[in-house]
Structures are given as structure tokens and as C-alpha cells.
Amino acid sequence: MPVYGLSAIIALVLIFSVVRAGSTRHAASPISWGPCDPSVVNDKSLSCGYFDVPLDYQDPSVGNARLAVGKINATGERRGTVFFNPGGPGESGIAILDQNVDLLLEVTGGVYDVVSWDPRGVGFLTTPGEVLCFDSLAEYTAFFNGTIELRGIEELGSFDNPADVDALLAQAETMQQKYEEVGQRCLQSPSGKYLKYIGTAATVRDMVAMADALEGPDTPINYFGVSYGTLIGSWFVNMFPERIGRVIIDGVLDPVIFADYEISTHFLHYLVSVDTIYKALVTGCALAGPAGCAAASEGDGPLDVDAKIQALLKTAYNAAHVNPSAPLTSGQIRTDLFFDIYSPTNWSALMNEGYLAAVQIINSEAQGNGSLQERSIDLPSSRGFVKRVSNDSPSYSPPAIWCADNVDLQGTTMADVFRSIIAGTRNISHIFGAGWYTQFYLCSFWPVRSVERYQGPFEKTLANKIIIGSNTYDPITTLAGAQRLAGLLGDDAMLVQLNGFGHTAIVGEPSTCIRNIYSAYMTNGTLPANNTVCEVDEDFGVFAGVTTAEILAHLSNVNV
Template sequence: MAQPTDDAAPSPTPTPTPAATLRKAVPRYRTYKAVALVIIAAWLAFAFTHRPAWLRYRRPRRDRAVGDVEWLHSMRCSPGTVCGSIIVPKDYFNASAGTASIAIAVRRATKTPKKGTVFLNPGGPGGSGVALATEGFANLIGHDWDILGFDPRGVNGSFPQVACFESMSAANLFTANTILENSFTIPSSNLSDSEVRAAVRTELTAQAREYIAVTKAQAKICAERMGEEVRYMGTATVVRDMDFIVRILDGEDAKINFWGGSYGSIMGEYLVNMLPDRVGHVVIDGIMDPVNWSSEPSYKYTVNWLSSIEKTYKFYLQQCSQAGPSRCPLAKYTNEPYESIMARIETFLDQLALEALPVLGDAVARQGVLTSGGVRATLLIYLQVPAWWSISAKALASAMAGDATVLYNLLLSRTSARRSNAPNPHYDLARLAVSCMDSLPPAVNLEPTPDDLAEELLHMLESVSPHFGANVFISEPDGGCQFWPRGPERFTGPWNASLEVPMLIVSNTMDPITPIENGLLVNSMMPESSRLIIQDGPGHVSLSMPTLCTQKLIRGYFAGDIPANGTTCETEYSYFPSKSPMALDTEQGSAAAQIPLQVLSAEDVVLLESAKTVGELLQAIRLGW
């Protein structure tokens, strides 16, 4: 149920203020760990004593009334899209809290009659949705819908804006050579040996101590700059924003329609279960477990997320083996046993665990050292997008041969490779501002200790993923929530709402971070009010490597055709092709489906090309490129 926190208006069943009223109203590890802690301490001492001008939170330039919509014709938008903002209540339970401004981008329906408005969310949390309101997305959903991309609270063009650091340079300086960049680093180990396990636990505890110190420092920096503003970023509040916005734009009785991928699936799950009578068509893709998300402390999320990662990694190596060294240089010869490739990678990573590799020269984004934890975290990210498998394999093979430039730049691509002076980089802490408002707060005086985190990591390594179990905290950074405040509302279910139109659930069989088991779970909790589409292949979210089968079913759903539950779409890719795996030309045909172009209709070509373009856009948004 929706639960007010201790700071919210006391009510056994909280009811938002009506809209009308609101409108009125490792061996060498410890050496650089110590250096990292000194850097953090120096940063905090400077930030909290000097209070430079950038620590003053930036607000919109003028006051506007709740419900006010402003279309900004001078704003750079996608062609055919109008951009603007709408003022919403900051706290739906307390009108005196003030207002928030939500950035929106709307692409109008070009066919009549218009069916409604579909809200879009790319994931994250922290992904900007305004860039999704494009011709490509209209091709996927249908041109008889308005499509509305929006920046959830805290993100990009919306206010309050989570901007804890002055710039990307400031964020880079904070994370450089800390555990947030190098990740947890340990050699491959036989954890069934009690002595080895004890030694690994000691090392993980030391690294967890740094992780807690860094995440605590992050939270303090954000609190100093943002104050109470971060309390209003939770998913339940964003759901109420969508309800408020659609009433303003389309009328009081208009339904909320939605497409969301990755974390966007959480937003969709909250939406249909919080406001089932307000919902129309909803598609969620790359499914996260809402029970896990809302009922566990954030440091325990990862057991659920990585349950398919080893299957994906094995498939990655098998495909590399089949491709052979000319297309996947990790393999020594075509059809080499994948176990042999895996063993060589582990040997390299064990060497890095003992001695990090310096990466120098003009070709690197920033000189530094490559750690085994950093490599594992980077590979975990690239396993999510099969179109990037060739890039990752070549970069890893080059590093194993002694040149880590490309691989290290891939690691830094989430931070340093982007604009150093960006005023509010995607890498800022909007993700934590959301996940920490949603997750189960730790009991008083029972916050996770370094020992707790070490034990959780050992559990991950032993029971879930021996290759990536200690690194997901870096690629999916949701830890440290014990240092963040709590919001006015936290939704915890139930998750079995009845809907007028069944929700469409899309899951890949080898999604490395949102396993198909999550899609099956959500489908089972809403057996009469959901339909599951299974895309049989790897990748995070079906658009990571789209198929005509899946995309036709999604477009048909928005046209009123509800697919049978459990419909499966096959995927036939060349994962290590001689050309780009997303290429579409007359020589190679459609690599996304291995169908010659002459077999495809003109409509299918447009659909497939649009899916490819939107898939690339989603990855760019999620990584902040």
C-alpha cells in the first residue's frame, strides 16, 4: 500500500490533495584505498567549510501556478515535437510544500481519431524521457497516439533537479580511483575452502568499508546542496505526476497510457497497482521485481537482478567461439571450447587483482589504472547490449595483450568521456534520489555494516554469479540509501490489480540484469490483467536487439490486439558479425532478424529501422552519452 513516512501528514490511508484544490493552493588495494579516503575527507572539508556559489541550489527563474503549462517554442526538440514544462504539486499530501516543474516533450498524433497520450520512460532511474518523443517511437506505437516523453523529478530539465555536483569534472574528481570507479577487486577463489573464504571475506570487508565511506560522502554532499528537495523524487510521487499531467492535458477522465523499459517497468508496475482505474494501455519491457524493489534495502537488490547473468556470459563466450578469432579475438580458433576462453579471461583478471594495470598516453580519457573489478563491471554493462559484444570482445582481447586503452576508455565512458563542464550530468545522483525513496529503509541502528556488505557479496559470488557478483553495485549503483532521507510516500503493493486492458509484459530469456523470472512473477501476480511476450535471446530490454515479431506485437497491442499470454518471439542474430550487427543493407539484409530486405514490406523496414534507432537512443540515455 501507499505509506506516508514519518514526515508526511499523519493519515492511516493517505489521500492526495485533490488536483483542483492544489491548483488553488586486493595486496596493493589498501594503499590506494587509503589515498581515496584522504581525497574524500579533503573534499568534504572543503565543501562544507567554504560553501562555494555552486552549492546554492538552482531553482526555476519565476513562480508559476500549479497546473500551468508553458510551451517553449525556442527549445531544441526533435522535429515535429513540441517541448515545454508543467507545474505540479511537490507533495501530493501537503500543498504547502510548494511546486515542482516537469519537463515534457509531446509528439502529436497525426491520425484521427486520437486514442490518447502514451507516457514514455527510458529507465535508470535517472534517464531523461524528453528525447524519446520522436518519429521513431511514434512508428513503434502508432501515429494515432500522442506520445509524451518526460523527465521525472530530479532529472535533466525538471525541477527540483538533482545536481549534487557542480559539473562532470567535479563528479569525476570525487569518484576517481575510488571503489566507485575501480569496483570490488578480488582474485578468482575457491570459496568452498574455509581458509580461502575467510581471506576473501577480510578483503571484501576492507573494500566495503571504503564503499560505505564514499556513499556516505555522496549523500552528505547532496544534502548540503539539495537540502530537503531530494525527498520528493520517489516513484510513487512520479506516478501521481503522470495522473496530474494527463488530467491537465487531456481532461479529467483521460486514461494514463505508458511505455517503460528497465526501471521504467517499476514505474509501470507502480502505476497499474496504485491507480488501476486510471490506466489504459501499459507496456513494460526488461522487467524488475516490484516486491524486491519496494520491500528490500537497496544493497540486497542485486541477488534478484543477476540471476541470469552467468547464462548470458556463457552464451556470449559460446557465440565468440563460433565466430572465431577473425570476428571475436578472444577466441584462439573457431569453435574453441568456451571454457578455455573463460579460463584465459579469469587468468588475466587474477593478474589484475594482484597488480592493477597502468593506462597512460594521450589516447586515454584520463590516465589511471585498470583493475579486475573495473573490467568485470564494464563487461557486465556491455553484456546488456548484444550490438556491443564485438566492441567489448576486441577491447578485452587488446587489454589481455597489453594495451588496455580502449577497455579503460569504455570503463570511463560513464564518467570522464562525457562533457566535463555539463551543469547537471546524467551521472549525478538522480538514480539514488529515486531508489533510496523507494527501498525499504534500514531499521534504526541496524544500517548495513562493512561485514554485512561483505557477507552479501560472498553470497552473490557463491550462489548467484561467481564472475560478476561483487561488481553489480558499480554498474547498478543503488547502495548507500541508509544515508539518504525518506520521502512523503512509499508504495509497497499489493501488486495484483485488475485492469480494464491487460498490461503487456516483455522479457528476454537471457537478460543479464532483469531476468525473465521477473516477467513471469509479475505475470503470475496479475494473471487476468497481464500478457507476457517472451523474446528468446540475450540483451537488456527487447529493443537492445529488436525483432519484428516483438515489435509487431507491441504495435498491435496499442492498436487493440491483445496477444496470447506466453507468446514467444525467436531471435536470429550474428552476434559477432563482419559488419555492424544493427546494419540494414541489401548485401547483409536485416542483421536484426537475418531476413533479406526483399522479403520485408516497406512498413516492416520502417518498423525495424525505428526499433533499431530507438534502441540505440535508449542505451545512450541510460549511459548518459
């Protein structure tokens, strides 16, 4: 799941269990800093370089990886380095560093160099880099033509219609064969020989090796990670508890669930807040009225706005059943909308621009207008990755990382995955349960696991206290996951909560309170009281004239 995006999701306790473990000591020269690649970095104040690490820390004879590394230089008297990971997995740390210079300097007080990197399997500067398993988008599209991979899952009413259940289960064998073949394609790709060396444990050890080179062996390591970066963080603080400096992890993927369960069949457990966030979206739209939200008419309440969205989904659903080539399906809308609610700063554009575009396309579908075949809806999205090679096929870096870290293959079938989606749609998220989130559902058929995985425990005694941040309502990294990790770490973790919506407390919605807490901790070591609750800034409008506080005040009266 990206900083805004997807970030992503996961974990449970066992004992310290590693497929392969050992020292991270890595003799290396400090990074030679120089200008950054202009195709990735626009801010010329950033410095970039490369850092070589062993592909396998237990078997140096395998060879080396080469990490692309970027740095924001401290603006004040330098006190050391803070390592930053923006989530994903699959996001370029260097690109996100470039896009968030001011925010990162604010959080760190300007007294640290902020270093990020493109982890193994990410981007085209690091080796091993981006995982591409098809030669082109056209090849990928032809391979999955006519499947839910491209069209999404068609259903209405929480799979209340048995015909929708039957239609989904009828695709299980085909989709399983497709995903098994994708796994083999990835193994046979240029990235194939590196897949077992990609994963979170390796990323943790790479960060420790960089810290050794930049700051010296055995020095405390400072880290700021969001979204998937919190999985890196929770593994780091438990793999190297004696090296913990100042650490903030924000938007926590429950590491306990991820350690014990297949993500393919348990992904929807991370969606426990997402229907509430959808209610917030339609509530804010109704409060804004037609002047601030195109989906609202005069006098509409949240249920009226919801009814329009549900009618839109039904029209798309009916049109797709009549015309299998319809350009926009209810499944596609549902999946896109899930990612688009990550950031309330985009909700106004979503409901004023994306909604109207969807209405136009879907109404044309319903009227049998074939002229829209090449049109697509451009909803504000948190997803995306800058590519600079000719191969325009989708990246398989996210599943390569998720799946390499996940539990061993369990013999799960695609029918099992589909049944978990049906159950989750009925019991966890009526609105978004039937989205098709490819990077998670591939893992039961991914042929590779990393040479090292950390599976707990997650309750080590740390050298220094850390901060764990969470939104009250995060679509993918739940408050419950943050509370669980904080509970396991006990007095070594201070939980800070933003009473708002969106993915992560630092970027979901603006909060001076959150930023001040993070900055005071990083610069002065000042710890907040455990379970501190911050509010969203009052001058931020989710819609024109509508604040988060107003939406929260009306939320309990909405039942969609």
C-alpha cells in the same frame, strides 16, 4: 538502469502501504508546446514545454516542481497520448524520446502523441533537477581516492581466496563512513531540500496529473515503460487501477522484492541470468571464430574464449596488487563488462574493440609500463547522461531515486553489504557478483526516504488488460520478475517473452514479432495469447554470421 542501461530492479507484497497517500487531482493548464532545448533534442519535429506539479500532493504549501516535457506528435489520426519512460532511473525522458522517434512511432502505430518527461531529480531542465553532491569530478575522485568506489572489488574465483575476503571486509568501515558523508553532502547540496520529494510515487502522480491536463480527468491513461520504467508502471497500475488504458511494461523490476527488502543487500538476486548471458557472449565469439571475434583463435570453443578473459582478469588483478595506481583493474573490467552485455547489438564491438584495448592496457601494466597511466578502456556502454553545466562530477540522481523508494533504514552496515556481495558471488553470479554497482549499495546509508512510497499490493483488478514483456535472458530485469508480476495481476496481464538476450524485449535484440505485438495492442487493442514466445529476427547477427538461434542451440553444452 537506462533503456539499455541500466536500467535497474526490484519488490514483494504487503498491503497498500503508503507513507503518505491521497488524491492526485491537480488543477493545471495544458502544456504550452514550443521548440525544444537544442542541447537535449536534435529532432526539430519534437515539441517541448513545462508542467507544474505540487512537490507534495498532500501539502501544496510546500511549493511546486516544474517538469520538462517532450512530445512526438502523432503522424496519423490522433487518438490520444501515450506516456513513455525509458528507465534509469536518472535517464532524460526527453533525450531518449529524441533518440527513439521511429521506434516509438512504430510501437504506438503513429496514432498517439508520445509524451515523455524528465522526472524529478533528472536533468537540468526539470526542477528539482540533477542531484550533484560534489563540485567537480576532481573533488569526487579525491574524496574516494584509493577505495573500491574508483577501483572496484579485486577478487578471483568466486571469493575462494580468503585473502580477497579479508581485503574487502577491511574496507568496510572506511566505505561506510564515506557513504554516510556522501549522504550528508547531498543533503547540504542545492538539491538537498528536494530529496524527500523525489521518487516513483511522485512520478506516478505527476504522470496522472499530466494526463488529466492533456486528455481530461478520469480518462484512461496509456503508458509504455521499460527497465526502471516498469517500476513506475507496476506502481501506476496498482495505485490507479481504474485509470488503466493501454499499458506495456517491458523488462520488469520485480516490485515485490523492492517493496520488502533492502536493495543494498539483495541486489544480486537480480543477477540470476547474467552468467548465462556471459556464456552466450563467449559462445557467440567462439562460433564466429577469429574472423568475427578478436578474442577467438582458430578452433577455439567457448571455454577457450572464457579462459582468455579469465586470464586477462587475473593479469589485471596481479598488476593492481603490485601497482595500486594501475590504470585498469579487474574490478573495473568486471563492472564495465556487466553493463556492456546489456545490448547484444554491441557484443561484436565489445569483443573486437574493447577486448583488444583491454589486452593492450593490461599487458602494459604487467610489464610495468607507466606510460599508460592516463589511458582508459572505451568499451561500448549503455550508460551516460548528457550534461550541460560546468559541474562534471558524477550524478547522484539514480541513488536519490532508488534509495528514496527503498525500505526504511535497517541499521545495515557496510560489512553486511560486503558479506551479501561475497555470498552472491559464490551462489548467484560467479562472473559479475563482485562488480561494484554504486547506485544500489549506497541505499543502506542514504539519509532520505520519499514522503510517499507504494509498497503493495500488486494484484489490483485493472480497468483494462496490460502487456508485460521480458527477455528469456535479461541481465538485470529477470523473466522470473515478469512472471511474478504477471501472476499477481492474473487475467489482467498478458506475458510476452522474447527468446533472446539483453536488457528488455523491445531493444535487447531486434524482433519483428515483439514490435508487431506491441503495435497491434496499442493501435487496435489486440491482445496476444498469454505466455506468447517470440524469436529474434533471423537476419540479425550477434557476431558476423552468428545468430541468436545458433547461440541458444549451443548454450546448453557450455559450462563456464
